[in-house]
Amino acid sequence: MEKMIYEIRGLSNQNDDLLLNETIFHTSNGYVGVRANYEEGYPQGYDTIRGTYINGFYDIAEMKQAEKLYGFIEEKQTILNVADSQGVKLLVDGEEFSMFTGTVLESRRWLNMLEGYAGRKVIWRSPKGKEIEILIKRMTSFFQKSLFTIEYMVKALNFTGKIEFISFHNGEVMNYSNPEDPRVASESVKNLYPFDVRIAQEASYIKARTARSGLSVCTGVKNILTGEGPLFREAVSEIDVNGFLVIHSLKADIEKERTVTLTKYTVFSDSIRCEDVELHARKEMAKAVSVNLAAWYERQKDYLEEYWDNCDLEIYGDDDLCLAVRFNLYQLIQSVGKDRYSNITAKGLSGEGYEGHYFWDTEMYIQPFFILTNPDIAKNLIEYRYGTMEGARENARILGHNRGVLYPWRTIMGKECSGYFPSGSAQYHINGDIAHSIVAYYLATKDLEFIAQKGAEIIFETARLWLDVGNYHKGNFYINDVTGPDEYTCVVNNNYYTNVSAQYNMRWASRFYYLLKENGAVDKVANKLQMTEAEIKEMETAAECMYLPYDEEYGINPQDDSFLSKARWNIGNTPKEKFPLLLHYHPLYLYRHQVCKQADTVMAHFIFEDAQSIETIQKSFEYYEKITTHDSSLSTCIYSIVASKLGMKEKAYNYLGNSAKLDLFNIHKNTRDGIHTANMGGNYMAIVYGFAGLRLKEEGLFLAPLLPEQWEGYRFKIKYEGSKIMVQVKRGTSTFSLLSGEAKQIWIYGKEYLLQDTIILTEEVER
Amino acid sequence: MEKMIYEIRGLSNQNDDLLLNETIFHTSNGYVGVRANYEEGYPQGYDTIRGTYINGFYDIAEMKQAEKLYGFIEEKQTILNVADSQGVKLLVDGEEFSMFTGTVLESRRWLNMLEGYAGRKVIWRSPKGKEIEILIKRMTSFFQKSLFTIEYMVKALNFTGKIEFISFHNGEVMNYSNPEDPRVASESVKNLYPFDVRIAQEASYIKARTARSGLSVCTGVKNILTGEGPLFREAVSEIDVNGFLVIHSLKADIEKERTVTLTKYTVFSDSIRCEDVELHARKEMAKAVSVNLAAWYERQKDYLEEYWDNCDLEIYGDDDLCLAVRFNLYQLIQSVGKDRYSNITAKGLSGEGYEGHYFWDTEMYIQPFFILTNPDIAKNLIEYRYGTMEGARENARILGHNRGVLYPWRTIMGKECSGYFPSGSAQYHINGDIAHSIVAYYLATKDLEFIAQKGAEIIFETARLWLDVGNYHKGNFYINDVTGPDEYTCVVNNNYYTNVSAQYNMRWASRFYYLLKENGAVDKVANKLQMTEAEIKEMETAAECMYLPYDEEYGINPQDDSFLSKARWNIGNTPKEKFPLLLHYHPLYLYRHQVCKQADTVMAHFIFEDAQSIETIQKSFEYYEKITTHDSSLSTCIYSIVASKLGMKEKAYNYLGNSAKLDLFNIHKNTRDGIHTANMGGNYMAIVYGFAGLRLKEEGLFLAPLLPEQWEGYRFKIKYEGSKIMVQVKRGTSTFSLLSGEAKQIWIYGKEYLLQDTIILTEEVER
Structure with missing residues (x-):
């Protein structure tokens, strides 16, 4: 309590x-x-x-x-x-x-x-x-x-x-x-x-x-x-x-x-x-005073009871961390917009930092939590993007594209609000991020009706943009002059994250097209968008030919075409007072070096893990780890997840570190300006997607729990295709329980099970 | 008259x-x-x-x-x-x-x-x-x-x-x-x-x-x-x-x-x-009224008599063009600063456009004229750069460089004044441009004393910067994340122009080092800059290993590492009202295409012509010609020069076109805002460096005159190592006269002559 x-x-x-x-x-x-x-x-x-x-x-x-x-x-x-x-x-x-x-x-x-x-x-x-x-x-x-x-x-x-x-x-x-x-x-x-x-x-x-x-x-x-x-x-x-x-x-x-x-x-x-x-x-006001305050308190409690029942995450053996994580989840429900006019700002409604703007933080760091615990809220976040599509269309036209939409990097009501385009508008990956979040919502809910109504339209229009942005070169589909998540290298060619994300976006455009076609629902949206099957074929080809940079020598995916030819930044030799680097070095100087503000290719290896072999993911992790400063609070949680994926429990634990305590314990001394909503979502992910190895795929729900040595255990609940599932991980025992709803096929440590009541596994499997 | x-x-x-x-x-x-x-x-x-x-x-x-x-x-x-x-x-x-x-x-x-x-x-x-x-x-x-x-x-x-x-x-x-x-x-x-x-x-x-x-x-x-x-x-x-x-x-x-x-x-x-x-x-005022106005008019006339005697350029058979060219040369002497506190602004002193800033225009478009006709004025322009070296040093530090100087892209008294760095501060080639102009001054005058006093210091400090900017990759010296002359592609890796210019800068740093060493003058400047011979060796190695992009398939120098992998812009299909492109397309859209605002690699092939074979120069010219919009007034004159070099007389003539008449006949309808000084210098170059094929090299003075079909002839005077030389080109006869000073060895159509009095050649040689 x-x-x-x-x-x-x-x-x-x-x-x-x-x-x-x-x-x-x-x-x-x-x-x-x-x-x-x-x-x-x-x-x-x-x-x-x-x-x-x-x-x-x-x-x-x-x-x-x-x-x-x-x-x-x-x-x-x-x-x-x-x-x-x-x-x-x-x-x-x-x-x-x-x-x-x-x-x-x-x-x-x-x-x-x-x-x-x-x-x-x-x-x-x-x-x-x-x-x-x-x-x-x-x-x-x-x-x-x-x-x-x-x-x-x-x-x-x-x-x-x-x-x-x-x-x-x-x-x-x-x-x-x-x-x-x-x-x-x-x-x-x-x-x-x-x-x-x-x-x-x-x-x-x-x-x-x-x-x-x-x-x-x-x-x-x-x-x-x-x-x-x-x-x-x-x-x-x-x-x-x-x-x-x-x-x-x-x-x-x-x-x-x-x-x-x-x-x-x-x-x-x-x-x-x-x-x-x-x-x-x-x-x-009349409504507010129509019942006494006690009645409002009661309703508030009921609302939260249901909330916690859906999303609670408990950590055994670290009360501070457990409290901090719950504080974070509480802030997320406090912060998230619940109507189609709003989303979730970088600081929630706790301060004016970042001017109340919405970023990709929503789709990549916060929505994954809501998708698993409150899919209706996740759906509403997508509705918001749907409602602001006209702004995204206009933004695409400003940037020279005659088809498709390009979501703004930062906005309130849909117009691009970034003043420095190399680390703003140039982050085209936001299109892929939004598309990915819709696919994730679909995978968790199988709500194809919503896809037919709204989701597909976003997926098609974001996918179309890639066709206009990219070009073929020697048989490969290139995406030039965009910026990936890492803002220490801007306006580059074939950013791995962007390309793999565009590939995913286009493949799912095709997938949804045929799913809706089977359903008889595709014509409505295709007619509205004046989209033909030929354009879907164009997307399939572009996805197929998508160039994903790979370096034979290192066995890694380079962050972009020229990344590996730059001078490597020596983080160890950089005085502490020079961090975060962006406050002490001119962007040009940073761009000229192999140095990352945050997970970029490593993030792609989490989100789009099936695009590469585990060896490439492993080697890339080791490579980028040495040159990533984590100057962005969006970074360590991703490193933690990939470390978990690679079975590096200790590293995963260390990357999670104190980051969940960022606001409650004012670690960065800037909580006065407001909370950090993306970090809050990211830490949830580091536990559920990281330690518990949760993945949403078309084949089903995947889990592969690890338990850090420092904890006694952890427990969380999720919703999956309408069923409620609890996962409890303790030393030597992992328990998977169906709390309500239909039985589900789930994959644990890569093995398929039918979750009807409870599955208890007594051994942690090496990943 | x-x-x-x-x-x-x-x-x-x-x-x-x-x-x-x-x-x-x-x-x-x-x-x-x-x-x-x-x-x-x-x-x-x-x-x-x-x-x-x-x-x-x-x-x-x-x-x-x-x-x-x-x-x-x-x-x-x-x-x-x-x-x-x-x-x-x-x-x-x-x-x-x-x-x-x-x-x-x-x-x-x-x-x-x-x-x-x-x-x-x-x-x-x-x-x-x-x-x-x-x-x-x-x-x-x-x-x-x-x-x-x-x-x-x-x-x-x-x-x-x-x-x-x-x-x-x-x-x-x-x-x-x-x-x-x-x-x-x-x-x-x-x-x-x-x-x-x-x-x-x-x-x-x-x-x-x-x-x-x-x-x-x-x-x-x-x-x-x-x-x-x-x-x-x-x-x-x-x-x-x-x-x-x-x-x-x-x-x-x-x-x-x-x-x-x-x-x-x-x-x-x-x-x-x-x-x-x-x-x-x-x-x-006392001085002004001490003689009557007629005396001032007399002095004015005397001054100009000498000016025209040094620099006059006459074109036979096109009086409008001849007048326009003279108007241009008159504007250059009107505009150029004659003390060490000033240089020559983009609009001279005729308007406020570009805010009275000095650009690379001086060194690459205007100074070449003064070097040949009024070397003292050219020297003063160098003095101005020498006087503002502290600002260039500070600018280098802002951009993260611990050694060397980086001249500002636009300035009055030496501080960088460009607000958008990708097409401002990132144009590091200005260092190479300034170094090149000093070498050109030296080659025209052999004034090693001035090099010892001031020139070498600039050359050394600009060269030093390249060592800090560049990095070795697989044995090659790379210069990443800079912008070349063409502002339609910004912040790129291994811009050919920049790299070849940096190479020239560093080679001449070494050359001057040893010339001054022979002279006993090197220690003073080396001590002042705390520069050692080891650093000169470092420059020699970097110059030797300088990566100059070359594409086997096309047989051309790509503008930068990724240029050829981008979509090619179709200039023919672009509606006329969309030019200049920069007023109608977002920079990112331009950056993503093979399209040039102005001569870039083609300019490098003029300035540093010995770095490539004539075949590469020819093929590059043909390649870039198709994707260059000439949206900058600094472009066609360079295309004209290289067309002349390649023996394409008709093309050279067409590229010169009306550009010499730009201001006098208000071709671009914007002369109200002031004259275009760089264009004025550029047109002079198109005739003297272009049609007449003039080059200053360490081996000597080179000439190789062509006569456009449309002209009856042309004539110009230059100073070379203290001697005054006149070149007159008429149909079937080229005359080279020593007007004053010592006899000089000169190269005409690649053949060496001793110019003692007059050399008359009766045939135009195919270049």
Whole structure:
């Protein structure tokens, strides 16, 4: 049970810790996220990233190019900080509660991942000696996505008197800026203009519109005061129209040892998802207050119960790691968009880093988790890509392609937002990544209906692009001038990862074409796309002739055509302070060397493992290991998976290392800026795809568990073709159980079994 | 004689023509350039690039990068428009002269390239019927570089009355901007702040300083009124301190058929070249008015007489072309910097295009002309590079190199100013280009003393860089991730041009090392650079092992390692409106194709012709010809030269085509923005290095004249090792004359001769 609650006692008032905890205890439901600021604020001069974010809600920001060339992107979408409803000041007989005055007798914060709220408890003695116990619970509801609640309970410990809550609803907000931090915006730009504020049915509503994207948002705030025993109450709301600020004052008498509670409801609505934002916000508010808070808590708990029942991962023998992994999975369900207008950002809804953009991280690091545990969420992520296909089509045209679509490298609503194309738009592999994720969804669910409706269209259109990008040379199909996952070598020819991924994309275009043809469902999509069987044949030929670089001398797949002819970077001789290299070396210098920011060919050997012999994979792993800096957090989990595949348990364990603890234990000292969602998914993969050797193939589900020496065991649940399966690995015993659904053929250590009830294997097989 | 005067009669008042003539008739001396605006201005609403520029005088402008990576350039130097002294209004009995009121009875403008001034003549009838004849001569003095004069003569044709000149000196100026033209700045940024204005000895002085570069400039203006017959005169100067504007009013009586003349002197001084700009301006003004204007005209004529005597190029049988070529050579002497603080900008001092930056254009297109005709000017251009070596060293460090220097791709005072590195900083060949130009200077002059003093240092330091850039692979020396001259393929491996140029650079480093060693002069420079003979050996080995890509199948040098494996662009099938390609295709799309913006390998085959067999050169020419768009104006002249080399007279003639007429006849419709200095030099080369087959080699001077069918002949003069030589080519006869200096061994059509007096050959030899 405690492995589902993360708690800090005896809180520090250091600014850095406060910033970190704003992230750790932020609450989010995939639609709205609120950073965990103290309700009463910090003292003057403290830095804070005080933010409330709506997934997919954006403005357009200028992105000037130093030199303009054709097709260079000059504006980007950027996530917005919307109205702030976190503020609650508490006056105890006129004395204002603060963690920085009086005496803090006890203080703790916790995150309850079973019940879905962030808690805070303080016992405080005022400068004049009044003692109170404060208990605050914050929740963003998974059930009603528009709803954020703060339950603020105050108990008088040693006095009878008066208390007052001053509850703020502030429409004048800006995105975070810090002139001293090169990683975030150095100057504030106003993107969101509030234009209307009103009070209705004791709730305040503030409407605001964006500067350039033409979107609007409405926030509604309602405060309800309840208490034990007879109590005098008074509530007044004042509007400061110039400041678009509403101040709700709620006063009450409080008796010794009794509790008074402020329940603050905030609802959010935005014009992406509804026509009339105020009307919608009012309806959402009515719904929010129609049942009491306890009922919302109950629903939250139910939602999470099901979530954990689907996805729980337990590690025996390393409680910290187990907690960290669960924290990660909790953040993933907090972060992932659950409607077709949103996806999952690099920082979830916990911060503004990477501007709320969606990357390939979704498909290659996060979706694999959802595919196995919550296929409906995975499906929704694909729906989002389907919904933004027009942007991808436009992007392909900008880049000169007359057919197919090219998904943007980073985007919110579908337009390319990368300012430096060599490590942005040039990463064409995102097309293959999205195609791969659809195939993976299909392999886990066999949901051919969805493929017919939407999936195939993406697969066909992404595959078409490769035909336009590539060219034949001496009988081989070449893909020139693209960038693979490794951004330390950009705009290269025949990047192995890209080519093998394009091959897979085109082969599956053909496979789906004929599957749908058998089904009678192909004509609809083919007609829509004006696609003929001849084009499918063209794809088959290109896939067949796809050039996959291989070096005889080393017995490896070179990362690209010229990679092996470059000077090899000596990582051992590079001073520690020179990492990450991208902050200390000009891109040209990096491009000129054999040095990788992250797994590239090694990643291809995981994702497309059947394209090469195990010897090539082994030798490549050894080769690239020496020249990979892992300057990207997307790297070590992949190395861990491939090490597992190659049976190198110790290496696999070491590559996993502390990376699962990245955010919960603030390993990289940058969690203050937000969580790292891709890393969270990647670590899940390192366990389930890595140690447990899970693979989804057309032949079926494959497993081949390893147990690191340092653990006592691990256990996880997945869904496969509608059946629920649990895998438990302990020293000397692996247990595979069918928890629900039909019996399934599965492959364990390469041998086929029918999983009807439970299969117990008592020996770990050498891979 | 008329082939030295360009004249336009019956001037158009179309705005486009006025803008064009601002360029065509601009006056410049390599230090200061003044665009040829009408002294009285244009009507409201007319667009004008009203500019006065000082070579090398710059401010620093911000250049924001859309995404910041290490070493990205974020500020650039930019040429400034300095105080405006062109303005002169003329009142004839109170009626203001304008080309747009009254009646223009006659109007013409001309450029006198023998005497070095731009002339303007107007006969005008005022609305009230007063007729005057105006004659204006504008000169920037080659003798006193700080001096610009306007001689404004007015003759009363049909009346006796009063005239008034209102002469302006305006310190409040900005650079040109036009929100509708993507090629120039869209918004005005104030870079120059006037801070002092005063009148002293009837002259006005305005001082201004730059916003960020810390430079200052002073302009002095003095007006002198003279006239025939007895006349009343009155002169008043008013200062508008807020506007930093001085208005000089000069009134006079004028009698019928008599002339009154305003002589307006402007002097310029700047803090790059002197300590106290005002003091210096006053001295220059005193010098300017110490003799009368006729004396300055005389000196101007003398200067040009010598210039033409050194460099004249005459074409028989095509007067337009002959005039255009002379116009070009005139613009080159107008544009080239004559002190060590300046070089030659892409637009000379005739406009703000390319921001007054210096490129490789100097060394590869312009300097070859000066080396043959004015070696002192060529030497000064090298001095400029020597003076900016510290910037090149810093640039090399930014790009990760621990030794050597890397000259910036575009700069004013030596700092890299290119905002997009793949077609900027990555053009490492500029190092080889500069080294090559020094070798060429040496070969033409044998000035080993200068090599010892300065040249060798540049050659050694540029050569050193290659050792750091390149790496050995399978016994070959590779240069990876650089960009060659052709910007349609960027950041490639083993660009043929770059590699052969680096090889030449390193071989000459060694050659000079031993030449200076023999001379006892090597230790000084070697010690200064901490260079050892071992490093020279390292260069020799790298040069020896230099990988020069060669394709057996086609028998050509591929532009780079992967060039031939890309899809070939079909130029014939590309719609005309899609050229230049860079304005219609994303760089990535261009990079992915075999298509060249300009001569690249073909250029290498001209510059480093001895590196390949004639068969390879021939086949390469034929190969690249089909895929070169000549979207750069630096291309056709090189194709013309190589066509000449290959004996393809007709092709050579066609490649020269109209390109020599580019500016004089406004072929590309963009001469309004300024002249194209590199094209001017390139056309000279197409004739002298192309048709006449001139080459400078260590073995001696080579010539091999061809005569295009369309011409009757041509003639040019060059300096070689201190001797002056004339080459005259006519149908059936080539004449080589020693005009002055010692006899020289020269090679004609590959045969050695001693040129003592005159050699006449009566047959053109097949090349």
